[in-house]
Structures are given as C-alpha cells and as structure tokens.
Amino acid sequence: MLIASCEKEAKPLSTASSNPAANKIEPGQGAANALLTVTGSGLGAITGIWFEKDSVEVNVNPNLNTDNAILFRIPADAVPGQQNILFKNSAGVEFKVPFTVLGLPAITTVSNYNFTAGAEITLTGKNLDDVTKVLISGAATELTVVSKTATSLVVKMPASTALSLFKLDITNAAGTITTTQEFVSIDNAYAVFLDGYGAGWDNGSWGPAEISSAFAKSGTRSFKATYGKGGWSADGFANWSPGMDNSAGYRYFSFWVKGADRDLTYYLTADKKAGGDYGNSDKSTPIVVPANVWTYYKLKIEDIGLWATGSPMQRLGWMIQGPNDGDAVLYFDDVIFIK
Template sequence: MKSLITIRNIAGGALMACLVLGSCKKDKDYRLTSASANPAPGTIDPGEAPANAMITLTGSGLGDIRTIVFDSGQVNAELNPAFNTDNAVLFRVPLDAYPASQNIVFTNGLGKQFSVPFKVLGFAVISDVSNYNFVAGDVITLTGKNLADVTEVTLVEDATATVTIVSKTATTLTIKMPATTKTRSALYITNGAGTITTTQEFVNMAYVFVIFAEGYGDDVQNGSWGPAGISTTVAKSGTMSFQAGYNKGNWSADGFASWTKGIAYNADYKYLSFWVKGGSEDLTFYITGDKRAGGYGNADVSAPILVPAKVWTYFKISLTSLDLWNKGTPFNQLGWWVKGPDSQDETLYFDDVILVK
C-alpha cells in the first residue's frame, strides 16, 4: 500500500513538472509581419479626425508595430495586429485623445520609432453663454472650446431658422439669433468633429409672460417692502433692471404685485426664470408668493436660491416645484426675501423675470 502511494506521488510530481515546463514555453507569435530596421511612413489618411475615427497609415517597412502613442498627453491607441501589414497600419483615434495638432509616435518590434503629424478634432463644448433669452436679431456669445472650426449653428426645434455665425475663436462663438415661432430651443453646433446638442436652452422672449423685462409687464408694479424700483444703472438685457434694496436687519421681501388682473394659472407655462445680480456678498434669498403654500412674506423658506456676489446669475425654476398657484389662481404677489442682511444694506438687480412655456 505504501508503494502504491509512493508511485502516485511520483507520478503526480512528474505531471506537475510537465505542466510547469509547458507553461514556460514562449507563446506563439501571431503577428503577420516582421519589424523593419528602416520603417518609412508615407501618408496618414485622414490627416485630421475626431476620437474613435478609423485612420490608415501607409508606407513601407511598417510591420510589427507594437505601440502607437498620441504625444499630446501620451495617449495610447489600441492596435490589432491583424490590421498591420508591411505597407499599412489601421487603428482608431483613442476616445481620450486630446484635441490638438500633435504627433503620433509608432514603435515597432525592434524598438525603432517614427512619428507622423496629425490633428485630433474635438467636438464643440459650450460652458457658458452671455444670455439665455433672445428676440430675433439678438447677438449672443457662447464660451467653451473647439469653436474655431464651427461651420453651422441651428435651432434644435426649428431647422428652418438660420442662426448666423458673427465671429469665432477657439474659445468663443458669437451668433445672431433668428426669428422663430418656437418658444425655447437648444442648439445644434457643427464643427470638423461633428455635431453636438447644447445642454443650454435658449428662450424666445416673444412667447413668454413678462413680469419684468424692459419695464414692468401688463398690470405689474413694484410690490416691495424695501426701497425698490426701475433702474438704468445696470441691466442684463436692454437698458433697464429692477433694483431691489434690502436694508440691514429688515428681513424684507422685495418683488412684484399685480393687484387688478393677477397672474392666472396656465398649464402651458413650465418655468419661472430670471437673471439676478448679487450684492456685496453671497447671500441666500427665498422666493415668496401669496398663493404659495407658505404665503407671501419673510417666513417661507421652502424655495431658497443662492445669489453670488456682484455677478449676474441665471435661474430657471420648474413651476411644478415652485407651486405659485397652490392656494388658487391668480397669484398677485411674487418676490424674494432674505434673513437680515446682517452685515450691511444690500442691493440686488433683477432682469428678464418671466414665465416660460
């Protein structure tokens, strides 16, 4: 019995040794070509392309390419040996390649390197806009990147409306807005990399309910507790804004009133939007309305907004969440109040206070 166990152990050890030795054998090389000591690149086609585009390098001595690196950011491209011959290399622009003019560096199995110039195209990116509201003919500047080669801008909701490109740089795109019957729309922006849809949506002022724009809307007036009224000192659109004064420690509510007609509920309207320029410091204000659940005044804290100091900030708030007609229709008062202010008197400026369809 002991002999049998010994034989089994010897056999098992021999088998393990065979497996270990077998695993040490060099893997079979499935490459279809061999490396050249003198690779000679010719033409790369296309010479510029966006991420994930297929490109082809032709030439001679191009076999056995091991790495392809886009040198802006040292981004590696994947390579399938089946698409590499002595005369050509096919590969895709990496998804994370940096949009820029750069070199693509190739290294073959002998360690020989060569490079070819190439331009990675980037889709347009929009990070900021000068205004979200427009009437036909208004000029708006978009800020972002990859904008120098933009060739076309159109309204997503109205392909027949021509958006005119006024000027462009790598980081800015200035456009003239068209006449359209659409109430709001994002933009299609096309450049060498392709077409993107902006996350920003632009509102046609011809089809909004105006509470305040270039003056008060129909039957709307100043309904503020503190010092307030129309100002020409600053404006986001046009020449006028609504100046709202908040005296230190007063906890006042400033805004608008419509006592005769009121502002009736209309299911077509989806948002309350407005621009506001902040005071001397960042402050939290609260939207208040007489037909909201909390009523008008300085007690309802259910709709806060943070207003940054000294800059214009755009707000677009769902009317479903704001619930301006909770207690019935029409509502007659809409405003903004602040706890304090504690440090000093503050002045805010409101512009383009509108209900958007």
C-alpha cells in the same frame, strides 16, 4: 510504431524594420473613433501607438498591420489639436507622423440665455473655430455665425420663432453636438419685468425699490431692490388686477439677479405659496445669490408652488430675514415665465 505529426509554424504578418518610413496617413485629420491608415515601408511588427498630447494609447491590432500599412482608430480620449502620432515596433525603433485630431464643439458658458429677435449671443467653450452650421435643435432654422475663434462663437438669433425654449445643434468638422443650454425667446415669454414692468405688474416691494439704469443684463434697465440692515423684507412685484392665472401652461419661472457685496440667501415668496402670504417665513424655495455677479435662475413651476393655494397670483418676489450685517442691493432683470 510511432506516428508523429507536426504543424507548420505560422508566418508572421509582418516583421520589424530598423528603418521604418511612413509616407502617408489618410485621412490627415479626424475625430475620435475615425479609422486611420498609415502606408509606407518597413511598417511591420508595430507594438505601440500613441497620440502625443497626454500620451493617449491606441489599441494595436496585429491583424491590421503589414510591412506596408497599419490601420487603427483614434481613441475616444485623444486630445484635439495638431500633434504627432508616435509608433514603436518590436525592435524598439520609433517614428512619428504629424496629425490633427478634431474635437466636437463644446459650450461651457453663454452670455445670455434670453434673446429678442436678431440679438447676438456669445457662446464660450472649445473647438469652435471650425464651426460650419448652427441650427435650432429639431428645426430647420439656421442661425447666422457672426464671428468665431477656438474658444468663442457669436451667433445672431433668429428674427422670429414660434418656439419659446430650445437648444442649439452646432456642427464642425468633427460632427454635431446639441447644447445642454436652453435659449429663451423673450418675445414668446410672459413678462413680469424686462426693461420695465410687464402688463399689469408694478412695484410690490416692502423696502426701497425702483427701475434703475445702473446695471442691466438685457436691454438698459433692471429692477433695483434694497434690503435694509436688520429688517425683514420682501421686494418684488404686484399685479392686483387681473393677477396672473395658473392656466397658461407655463413650465418655468426665470430671472437674472446681480448680487450684493457678499453672498446671501433669499427665498422666493408669493401670495399663493403654501407657506402663507407674500413675505412670510416660507423658506421652501431658497435662492443663493453670489456677490457682485449676474446669476441666471430657471425654476420648474411644479417645484415652486406659486399657485398652491389658489389662483390668480397677485404678488411675487424675494424675501430675506435680515440682512443683519448691512444693507444689500440686488438688481433683477428678465423676470419671466416660459412655456
């Protein structure tokens, strides 16, 4: 005797329609990984979904698809902006739904890392036109948003802060990011040169150097240093008394420099570096200075050995063996130490 058994064929959750109609998508905008629900009629048997910009595909789960609805998440690599979401069912019929992908704020460049109380700084990047809040990271201090576009955000720095160095938390409709850029309160820094010499500091250059109003990164003046052709020159600053002691807990040495008419490499020099006295041949800390633009440097104290042979430090600057192809003029600004 033979006994036969059979299983009832599973009924599909949905079937393809020749005339699908998407009536609503909720929510109408969202960021990566947000769950979306499309409702309507004839929405069954969806086999493909993709976001129009860059044709970013969605992972379709048939268990979340009925004749009247389909649920799916925004892919992590969906391109922000207004676009269509495209759908295709197993019958090859396509339809689309308009949607706005929200993007997290992204900051690529800043007008300055350093600020004084109440100064305005421009942040450049993308997805900035819907920013609603800017905070000092880890604190409750909120910055005033002066203006905003899709690619720029102007913020007013706080009138006072106990912090020397901090990042920013920026929030828009997609969420919150913390900037990779760190901002420095000049008011809480140790100044070698700002718009003039810091307390105890003066011109310590071998070659021609002076305070100049020709260019400035912050304020109205910078320190102009001329390196003569064919020479060996160290230009910078001196603090003969009392000097700068290595006991204040500073973490960074920072400065802006505007380059000469061609790219050149200089070397940080100081009288207490391990390589010898100020202006010697020590090349342990190279500083590559691009031509004609302001460039920001923030060097870890532990990496540059300014007090390697003792304390206090009395001379600090930048040395070059040459330049051999013509004079070079640099402008230094915001020469500071940061806690």
